[in-house]
Amino acid sequence: MKFGEQNRTIRLGIIGMGGRGFGQTETLLDMPDVEIRAICDVYQDRVENGIKLVKERRGTECFGTLNYRELNRLPELDAVVIMTDWTTHIRIAIDAMRCGKDAAIEVGPASSVQECWDLVHAQEETGRVFMFLENCCYEDQHLTLLNMVQKGVFGELVFCAGGYQHDLRDEIGNGDIYRHYRQDNFLHRNGEIYPTHEVGPLSKLLRINRGNRMLSLTAMSSKSVGLHQWFLTHRSDRPDLGTARVTQGDIAAVLIRCAGGELISLTHDCTLPRPYDQNFRVQGEKGVWREAGHVICIENNSPPDEYGENQYEPDSRLFTQYRHPMWKAYEEFGLRGDHGGLDYLTLRAFVEVVQKQAQSPIDVYDAAAWMAVGCLSEESIALGGTPVAIPDFTNGRWMTRKADKPSWYALDGVYPEEFEDLSSNS
Amino acid sequence: MKFGEQNRTIRLGIIGMGGRGFGQTETLLDMPDVEIRAICDVYQDRVENGIKLVKERRGTECFGTLNYRELNRLPELDAVVIMTDWTTHIRIAIDAMRCGKDAAIEVGPASSVQECWDLVHAQEETGRVFMFLENCCYEDQHLTLLNMVQKGVFGELVFCAGGYQHDLRDEIGNGDIYRHYRQDNFLHRNGEIYPTHEVGPLSKLLRINRGNRMLSLTAMSSKSVGLHQWFLTHRSDRPDLGTARVTQGDIAAVLIRCAGGELISLTHDCTLPRPYDQNFRVQGEKGVWREAGHVICIENNSPPDEYGENQYEPDSRLFTQYRHPMWKAYEEFGLRGDHGGLDYLTLRAFVEVVQKQAQSPIDVYDAAAWMAVGCLSEESIALGGTPVAIPDFTNGRWMTRKADKPSWYALDGVYPEEFEDLSSNS
Numbered sequence: 071m072k073f074g075e076q077n078r079t080i081r082l083g084i085i086g087m088g089g090r091g092f093g094q095t096e097t098l099l100d101m102p103d104v105e106i107r108a109i110c111d112v113y114q115d116r117v118e119n120g121i122k123l124v125k126e127r128r129g130t131e132c133f134g135t136l137n138y139r140e141l142n143r144l145p146e147l148d149a150v151v152i153m154t155d156w157t158t159h160i161r162i163a164i165d166a167m168r169c170g171k172d173a174a175i176e177v178g179p180a181s182s183v184q185e186c187w188d189l190v191h192a193q194e195e196t197g198r199v200f201m202f203l204e205n206c207c208y209e210d211q212h213l214t215l216l217n218m219v220q221k222g223v224f225g226e227l228v229f230c231a232g233g234y235q236h237d238l239r240d241e242i243g244n245g246d247i248y249r250h251y252r253q254d255n256f257l258h259r260n261g262e263i264y265p266t267h268e269v270g271p272l273s274k275l276l277r278i279n280r281g282n283r284m285l286s287l288t289a290m291s292s293k294s295v296g297l298h299q300w301f302l303t304h305r306s307d308r309p310d311l312g313t314a315r316v317t318q319g320d321i322a323a324v325l326i327r328c329a330g331g332e333l334i335s336l337t338h339d340c341t342l343p344r345p346y347d348q349n350f351r352v353q354g355e356k357g358v359w360r361e362a363g364h365v366i367c368i369e370n371n372s373p374p375d376e377y378g379e380n381q382y383e384p385d386s387r388l389f390t391q392y393r394h395p396m397w398k399a400y401e402e403f404g405l406r407g408d409h410g411g412l413d414y415l416t417l418r419a420f421v422e423v424v425q426k427q428a429q430s431p432i433d434v435y436d437a438a439a440w441m442a443v444g445c446l447s448e449e450s451i452a453l454g455g456t457p458v459a460i461p462d463f464t465n466g467r468w469m470t471r472k473a474d475k476p477s478w479y480a481l482d483g484v485y486p487e488e489f490e491d492l493s494s495n496s
Numbered sequence: 497m498k499f500g501e502q503n504r505t506i507r508l509g510i511i512g513m514g515g516r517g518f519g520q521t522e523t524l525l526d527m528p529d530v531e532i533r534a535i536c537d538v539y540q541d542r543v544e545n546g547i548k549l550v551k552e553r554r555g556t557e558c559f560g561t562l563n564y565r566e567l568n569r570l571p572e573l574d575a576v577v578i579m580t581d582w583t584t585h586i587r588i589a590i591d592a593m594r595c596g597k598d599a600a601i602e603v604g605p606a607s608s609v610q611e612c613w614d615l616v617h618a619q620e621e622t623g624r625v626f627m628f629l630e631n632c633c634y635e636d637q638h639l640t641l642l643n644m645v646q647k648g649v650f651g652e653l654v655f656c657a658g659g660y661q662h663d664l665r666d667e668i669g670n671g672d673i674y675r676h677y678r679q680d681n682f683l684h685r686n687g688e689i690y691p692t693h694e695v696g697p698l699s700k701l702l703r704i705n706r707g708n709r710m711l712s713l714t715a716m717s718s719k720s721v722g723l724h725q726w727f728l729t730h731r732s733d734r735p736d737l738g739t740a741r742v743t744q745g746d747i748a749a750v751l752i753r754c755a756g757g758e759l760i761s762l763t764h765d766c767t768l769p770r771p772y773d774q775n776f777r778v779q780g781e782k783g784v785w786r787e788a789g790h791v792i793c794i795e796n797n798s799p800p801d802e803y804g805e806n807q808y809e810p811d812s813r814l815f816t817q818y819r820h821p822m823w824k825a826y827e828e829f830g831l832r833g834d835h836g837g838l839d840y841l842t843l844r845a846f847v848e849v850v851q852k853q854a855q856s857p858i859d860v861y862d863a864a865a866w867m868a869v870g871c872l873s874e875e876s877i878a879l880g881g882t883p884v885a886i887p888d889f890t891n892g893r894w895m896t897r898k899a900d901k902p903s904w905y906a907l908d909g910v911y912p913e914e915f916e917d918l919s920s921n922s
Contacts, residue, residue, distance in 0.1 A: 228718045228768060229747040237806060288714045288881040292654045293757025295781045321655040321759050321779070325749050325881065331719025333747050337761075342654060343795035344784045345807045353747070355721045358770045362788035369769035380663060381771045455714040455751065457881035 072478065073403030073418075076103045077425040083108035083133075083141045083171075085162055086153035087116040088249065090176060094153055095120060097407035097414050099127045104421055108133040110141040112154075113249065138162050142169040149173060149199070149424050151417075155251035156263075160185045160441075163200065164192040172199035174420045175437070177266045179444020183461055186438035190463050193434040201420045201430045202437035204270035205412040207481055208419070212271040213394035215352055215359065219275045220483045223368060223392065224354030227276060227330075231351040232268030233337035237344050239300040246308070256318040260291055261448030262338040263318065266440045268348060269326075269336060270432070274481045275352060276332055279435045283468045284334070287326045288457040289447040291319030296341035316341075324447045326460070329468075336443070359385060396478065419479035428477040435471075438463040498904065499829030499844075502529045503851040509534035509559075509567045509597075511588055512579035513542040514675070516602060520579055521546060523833035523840050525553045530847055534559040536567040537580075539675065564588050568595040575599060575625070575850050577843075581677035582689075586611045586867075589626065590618040598625035600846045601863070603692045605870020609887055612864035616889050619860040627846045627856045628863035630696035631838040633907055634845070638697040639820035641778055641785065645701045646909045649794060649818065650780030653702060653756075657777040658694030659763030663770050665726040672734070682744040686717055687874030688764040689744065692866040694774060695752070695762060696858070700907045701778060702758055705861045709894045710760070713752045714883040715873040717745030722767035742767075750873045752886070755894075762869070785811060821915075822904065845905035854903035861897075864889040 080103065084095050087109055098104050109120035109132050117134040124132045135141050142150060142165050149172035152162045156178030166173040180186050193200045206212060219227060238252065245253025255263055276282050294316040301311040320341050326334040337349065350361035357368035357380075365382035366372065372388075375381040396415075405411030423430050442460060450458050462468060473484040506529065510521050513535055524530050535546035535558050543560040550558045561567050568576060568591050575598035578588045582604030592599040606612050619626045632638060645653060664678065671679025681689055695710075702708050720742040727737040746767050752760040763775065776787035783794035783806075791808035792798065798814075801807040822841075831837030849856050868886060876884045888894060899910040 226721050228721055229765075286881065288716060288751070288883070290714060290751040290753050290759055290883075292759035295652050295654055299781055319757075319759070323751050323759060323761055325714070325716040325751065327716050327881070331745075333716055333718035333745070333749060335749055335761075335763075339655075339779075342779060342784065343782065343793070343806050344779070345793055345805070353765075353768060353770070355725055356769065358768065360788060362786060367769070367771055379771070380769050455712065455753070455881075455883035457714070457716075 073399055077422065079103045079105055080148040080421060080424050081105045081107045081146055083110065083144060083147045083150040084120060084153070085110040085138045085141060085150055086176070087111040087120040088153070091153035092119065092123065093408050094151065094413060094417060095123060097417055098151070099124065100406055100414070101418065101421060103425070105130070106132060107146055108135070108141045108144055110135050110138050112136060139165060142166045142171060147171055151420070152176065156255065157181055157251070160189045164188055167192045167196040167198040167200065170196070170198070172424045174201040174203050177202065177204050178441065179261070179263045179265060180441035182445050183442055186442045186463060187461070190434050190438050199424050199427060199430055200434045200437070201423060202266070202432045202440070203416050203420065204266050204432050204440070205409055205416040206267040207271045207274055207432060208412050208415040209271065210397045211389065212274070213397050214389050214392055216274055216481060217394045218388065218392045219352070221392065223356065223388070224352060225356035227332055227352070227354040229333050229351070229353040230272040230275060231335040231349065232272055233339060233347070233349040234264045234267055235337065235339040235344060235347045235349060237342065237346070238340040239297060242297060242341065243300045243304055256297060256316060256341065257314060258317055259448055260317045260319055260322070260451055261444060262289060262322045262324045262336050263444050263448070264338060264340070265324070265336055265443040265447070268350070269334065269440050269443050270436070272334055273436065273440060276328060276330070276334070277482070278328070278439060279464055279468045280471050280482050281469065282328055282330045282332070283462055284439060284460040285327050285329055286457045286459050287324050287443065287446055287450060288455050289322060289324040289450040290455045291322040291451050294319050294341070296320045296343070300341070322447060322451065324443065326443070422479060423477055426477065427475070429473040429475040429480065431477065431479045431481045435463045499825055503848065505529045505531060506574040506847060506850050507531045507533045507572055509536065509570060509573045509576040510546060510579070511536045511564045511567060511576055512602070513537040513546040514579070517579035518545065518549065519834050520577065520839060520843060521549060523843055524577070525550065526832055526840070527844065527847060529851070531556070532558060533572055534561070534567045534570055536561050536564050538562060565591060568592045568597060573597055577846070578602065582681065583607055583677070586615050590614055593618045593622040593624040593626065596622070596624070598850045600627040600629050602629050604867065605687070605689045605691060606867035608871050609868055612868045612889060613887070616860050616864050625850050625853060625856055626860045626863070627849060628692070628858040628866070629842050629846065630692050630858050630866070631835055631842040632693045633697050633700055633858060634838050634841040635697065636823045637815065638700070639823050640815050640818055642700055642907060643820045644814065644818045645778070647818065649782065649814070650778060651782035653758055653778070653780040655759050655777070655779040656698040656701060657761040657775065658698055659765060659773070659775040660690045660693055661763065661765040661770060661773045661775060663768065663772070664766045665723060668723060668767065669726045669730055669737070682723060682742060682767065683740060684743055685874055686743045686745055686748065686877050687870060688715060688748045688750045688762050689870050689874070690764060690766070691750070691762055691869040691873070694776070695760065695866050695869050696862070698760055699862065699866060702754060702756070702760070703908070704754070704865060705890055705894045706897050706908050707895065708754055708756045708758070709888055709890070710865060710886040711753050711755055712883045712885050713750050713869065713872055713876060714881055715748060715750040715876040716881045717748040717877050720745050720767070722746045722769070726767070748873060748877065750869065752869070848905060849903055852903065853901070855899040855901040855906065857903065857905045857907045861889045
């Protein structure tokens with residue numbers, strides 16, 4: 071494995087220097103073969119913070135601008151990393167690719183199916199590398215599950231579930247103070263508006279866009295109680311927030327039917343008091359794994375109870391046995407970056423596919439399908455739970471699509487020959 | 497409290513003497529103020545087994561018949577307990593009430609919304625006591641949760657979830673041998689076809705039919721993999737089962753929207769290898785309880801983590817504090833009957849409401865609404881996840897309904913004066 075390997079230096083522009091953009095830029099600056107050449111944000115102080123960071127870490131000057139179009143047109147850049155608010159990721163990425171730049175975007179929901187198509191068309195027409203920075207796909211446990219699924223531990227997959235269950239009342243409720251976009255989204259939208267942390271890794275297990283696809287979804291949401299209560303008790307400075315109608319239901323739930331007959335269940339839960347929890351579940355013909363309590367039961371593998379019946383065991387035994395070689399190698403190299411090392415791994419995947427012009431492990435079709443769950447769930451909820459179709463953004467190629475330029479970071483089980491240990495049995 | 501109290505003797509007829517009927521009859525025979533006077537089943541050997549059981553336990557003779565209409569017309573009976581297959585519960589109960597008998601039925605899904613209306617009309621027109629024997633409503637943990645909800649521990653409820661997640665491949669797959677009806681249902685239907693163990697107790701928490709109601713549902717199901725595989729490996733004697741098309745998806749999922757804005761999520765999962773698990777969750781403005789791992793987090797009550805953030809604690813502390821007085825009294829009396837004592841408690845509720853002609857704690861409106869989730873989920877799945885309306889079987893009375901003859905077994909928070917400790921704070 072090649073963690074720490076130096077490749078040709080690439081020159082990046084960063085668009086979006088809020089808290090997330092700043093942290094990701096720090097992680098990118100840990101890579102000697104990456105140069106940060108330009109910074110863009112809509113706030114001048116953030117641009118200056120970014121320039122200062124690069125100066126401190128590298129001693130180099132950085133171009134700064136408030137206009138992403140200007141940054142996208144800088145001829146010296148190889149690629150841009152876009153970490154703006156949810157509603158601008160796609161339009162900025164389209165502009166970047168049309169300016170001849172490879173592009174990566176942070177996660178979030180789409181606002182319309184059309185903007186997903188526009189993104190797909192821009193990538194197809196320009197041929198640029200595009201990557202969706204869904205760090206959850208690179209989680210230790212998801213890579214392990216991917217390995218287990220690819221080795222048939224669960225047999226034929228039948229059902230997957232996950233939830234974005236994260237008490238974000240402070241971030242949302244103080245969004246106007248923090249200059250954070252979530253508040254606007256929670257005051258105006260109602261849906262599974264942050265689907266990709268769950269539908270992303272689950273789609274990799276289910277081979278979405280690579281032999282499978284999501285066909286349709288239906289969604290319902292609960293009333294909205296939590297954020298209103300929070301405004302009343304925490305924002306006496308803004309009585310208008312206390313009387314505002316919060317449209318986003320506390321809980322939004324989505325059911326997705328796949329072409330292969332699998333069912334996916336998603337839950338969005340961000341405005342009630344609770345511990346963080348993704349509530350993942352992976353279930354197939356041979357058994358079930360449940361994140362709550364970290365337990366697994368695989369028939370004829372997990373030890374049965376005293377009556378010979380299936381019972382859960384801690385997932386540690388099988389997770390150790392099937393740990394993904396990529397994560398093992400990463401641990402030997404040393405985890406770095408935020409979110410327990412995920413961010414480095416995800417950004418490194420982008421950097422290396424740009425360097426090698428390899429297949430993007432989370433490509434434009436993945437981004438379009440996953441992000442579309444955001445706006446489509448809003449549509450279904452607005453229509454009282456009516457099912458809505460999820461477009462086939464590959465236009466039929468999902469049936470036979472394979473990676474044609476495999477990379478170490480691939481998530482589809484297709485790796486370069488030198489990494490073939492990935493496909494051997496544990 | 498009155499466990500063990502003897503009231504006027506009631507004379508019961510039993511319809512349905514399969515495994516479940518036999519066990520429930522044994523439990524009823526533990527009650528000195530209950531006489532079993534008649535037994536009916538479609539199989540003669542089961543009728544004889546029932547008669548023999550009563551003879552052994554009580555020394556009395558019992559009338560036996562293969563025809564439920566004959567049993568329902570016996571003038572000496574006060575009430576009948578119906579424990580037949582899912583598709584006959586309702587029609588037999590209607591006939592019983594029209595013959596002037598109080599009636600209780602075992603759980604299961606309805607086959608049509610119309611039969612639910614027919615049941616409601618029969619009860620309203622005859623005025624007989626009707627009870628739906630949903631034993632899960634009387635579980636220790638559900639009574640505790642009910643007490644917690646009624647005392648405001650969760651604040652305003654927002655979301656509830658539960659699942660019938662029970663590996664029944666043996667019972668279903670050998671149904672033809674066991675003379676069990678599940679096989680026919682799994683070969684022909686596709687839905688949440690056993691909803692009441694979850695929607696029942698959750699409806700009690702949500703005051704369904706007593707200030708709230710279920711408005712609509714949407715459902716989706718996965719492909720069917722598990723039962724087909726099981727037939728192939730376990731029923732070489734019946735190759736027709738191995739080639740049969742199993743219609744019931746391994747996983748069926750339902751989302752229900754309530755008039756109060758609450759969301760309910762149900763999961764049906766009976767044909768894949770797995771441990772038994774109901775995966776309950778109760779969530780409100782103040783916190784969340786999760787059955788998986790038996791954890792709870794109530795803001796400003798559960799101890800926060802070292803950073804002051806909400807975290808789960810084992811549910812034992814709050815469950816001990818809020819344990820329902822009915823279960824405490826039952827434990828002092830001594831648990832009896834199957835399912836950890838639930839069956840005795842549920843049957844005893846029926847016996848006592850018959851004796852006292854009190855309000856049924858799980859009445860015809862509850863039965864109709866909960867059972868209808870079965871056929872309505874089939875309709876929604878057949879329509880590709882289209883939402884379907886859940887009828888208001890109370891015809892508007894749900895807005896203001898209260899128990900008018902409260903009993904100890906009530907599940908709506910309305911108890912007789914002598915049990916007022918139930919409504920005081922723990």
